Amino acid sequence: MAPPSGRDIAPAKGKLGVLLVGLGAVSTTFIAGVENVRRGNGLPIGSLTQMGTIRLGRRTERRAPKIKDFVPIADLKDLVFAAWDPFPDDAYRAARKAGVLEPPHLEPIADFLKGIKPLPAAFDQSYVKRLNGPNVKSGKNKRELAEQLRQDIRDFKQRSGAERLVMIWAASTEVFLTPGPAHQTLAAFEKAMEQNDPAIAPSMLYAYAALMERVPFANGAPNLTVDVPALERLAEERTLPIGGKDFKTGQTMMKTVLAPAFKARMLGLAGWYSTNILGNRDGEVLDDPESFKTKEESKLGVLEYILQPDQYPELYGNIFHKVRINYYPPRGDNKEGWDNIDIFGWLGYPMQIKVDFLCRDSILAAPIVLDLALFFDLAQRARLGGIQEWLSFYFKSPHTGPGLYPEHDLFIQQTKLKNTLRWLMGEDQITHLGIEYYEKA
Ligand SMILES: NC(=O)c1ccc[n+]([C@@H]2O[C@H](COP(=O)([O-])OP(=O)(O)OC[C@H]3O[C@@H](n4cnc5c(N)ncnc54)[C@H](O)[C@@H]3O)[C@@H](O)[C@H]2O)c1
Numbered sequence: 001m002a003p004p005s006g007r008d009i010a011p012a013k014g015k016l017g018v019l020l021v022g023l024g025a026v027s028t029t030f031i032a033g034v035e036n037v038r039r040g041n042g043l044p045i046g047s048l049t050q051m052g053t054i055r056l057g058r059r060t061e062r063r064a065p066k067i068k069d070f071v072p073i074a075d076l077k078d079l080v081f082a083a084w085d086p087f088p089d090d091a092y093r094a095a096r097k098a099g100v101l102e103p104p105h106l107e108p109i110a111d112f113l114k115g116i117k118p119l120p121a122a123f124d125q126s127y128v129k130r131l132n133g134p135n136v137k138s139g140k141n142k143r144e145l146a147e148q149l150r151q152d153i154r155d156f157k158q159r160s161g162a163e164r165l166v167m168i169w170a171a172s173t174e175v176f177l178t179p180g181p182a183h184q185t186l187a188a189f190e191k192a193m194e195q196n197d198p199a200i201a202p203s204m205l206y207a208y209a210a211l212m213e214r215v216p217f218a219n220g221a222p223n224l225t226v227d228v229p230a231l232e233r234l235a236e237e238r239t240l241p242i243g244g245k246d247f248k249t250g251q252t253m254m255k256t257v258l259a260p261a262f263k264a265r266m267l268g269l270a271g272w273y274s275t276n277i278l279g280n281r282d283g284e285v286l287d288d289p290e291s292f293k294t295k296e297e298s299k300l301g302v303l304e305y306i307l308q309p310d311q312y313p314e315l316y317g318n319i320f321h322k323v324r325i326n327y328y329p330p331r332g333d334n335k336e337g338w339d340n341i342d343i344f345g346w347l348g349y350p351m352q353i354k355v356d357f358l359c360r361d362s363i364l365a366a367p368i369v370l371d372l373a374l375f376f377d378l379a380q381r382a383r384l385g386g387i388q389e390w391l392s393f394y395f396k397s398p399h400t401g402p403g404l405y406p407e408h409d410l411f412i413q414q415t416k417l418k419n420t421l422r423w424l425m426g427e428d429q430i431t432h433l434g435i436e437y438y439e440k441a
Pocket residue numbers: 021022023024025026027084085086087098121122123124128131133169170171172173202203220221222246247248249250280281282285361362364365
């Protein structure tokens with residue numbers, strides 16, 4: 001058992017620069033949301049760091065501070081932003097086009113948003129087939145593009161006066177890739193960049209640039225990016241937090257709540273059919289079969305790990321699991337996700353559950369971006385390097401160390417996160433045993 005640690009954590013002094021790859025629906029909703037909260041024009045609902053509390057010690061002690069008062073995370077007033085995007089729209093125009101936030105949340109902060117102009121992107125249409133924007137870098141090879149990204153990072157740090165930086169990929173989902181020889185060592189990775197090897201996707205150039213500049217990196221999309229041995233090792237060697245992938249927001253969040261409930265009650269599952277309609281740019285990108293394949297893998301993985309068909313063959317040995325995403329422009333960012341779940345109980349009698357989640361994709365994702373920025377910065381100040389499994393809570397496909405399977409159950413993930421915060425601050429772990437209230441020593 002890990003003892004209370006009470007880790008030395010460097011203070012959150014000065015500004016924290018949040019580097020966003022992609023200035024689309026999620027990024028603009030995040031930035032505009034933070035600015036609205038700072039001006040008292042809304043609450044950071046959905047953000048654990050801002051709204052959540054954490055129980056400490058015995059239940060009878062009644063100690064439950066807000067997380068932001070318990071751990072030394074950066075204050076919202078200290079956040080500054082930069083972004084890259086192949087489309088030249090500033091954050092105001094991009095937010096208007098994304099159509100997520102209404103004028104009362106955009107017009108009063110229009111000047112602030114107009115000040116955030118995207119830097120030219122390291123972009124290649126072979127990895128995101130449905131997009132083509134003019135605001136892109138050129139260079140003789142991928143390594144040169146990565147060097148330009150590194151220069152952007154240094155320039156932003158100087159220009160903004162930020163003390164510390166974190167980078168978050170909130171850009172489009174790239175085509176499906178699997179790890180290959182180019183991803184195994186840093187030398188192979190760098191050589192592959194020089195040779196313009198197709199195994200090196202643009203997202204990997206950002207991750208590489210971040211780590212080379214000693215900036216933590218989190219991946220909000222399902223593409224293979226920082227989860228390759230070369231970059232994992234680089235992050236470990238430099239004690240830089242990395243993690244991903246794919247923000248866990250709507251349908252998959254519900255799946256990782258419901259599936260553990262069926263398993264807890266030993267109810268069987270025959271099939272789970274999930275379909276979505278959405279009409280934002282993300283939906284358009286995911287309409288391409290190669291980008292969809294990346295998303296599909298990420299969405300399909302969760303049931304297998306939660307339900308453990310090997311251990312429960314009678315209950316979960318024969319599940320039909322299907323996930324569809326349909327691009328349907330009239331809905332914009334307001335996604336509708338349907339689930340039809342066929343379960344069975346006592347003596348095998350069938351039952352059905354229907355979930356119809358009329359959600360708002362970016363409204364759910366924005367607070368996740370905020371929490372990840374603040375926790376990745378905290379992790380770095382606490383010298384937690386490499387994969388941050390304790391932040392699995394935020395991801396559909398949690399990044400884990402070699403040989404470890406991912407934890408998908410939302411409430412186990414939450415317990416893990418909170419216990420990590422307790423451990424960082426030298427507080428006792430909460431095991432929920434509770435026998436001490438009933439049995440006196
Ligand atoms: N909103 C959610 O609930 C949610 C959940 C999980 C994952 N995601 C993922 O987050 C990402 C962002 O979602 P969104 O709704 O903001 O999409 P979006 O299409 O509105 O924004 C993505 C932006 O990334 C830009 N981009 C593409 N390639 C780039 C590159 N190489 N460099 C810089 N910018 C690049 C695009 O031009 C676009 O403006 C997507 O990959 C999406 O799948 C979103």
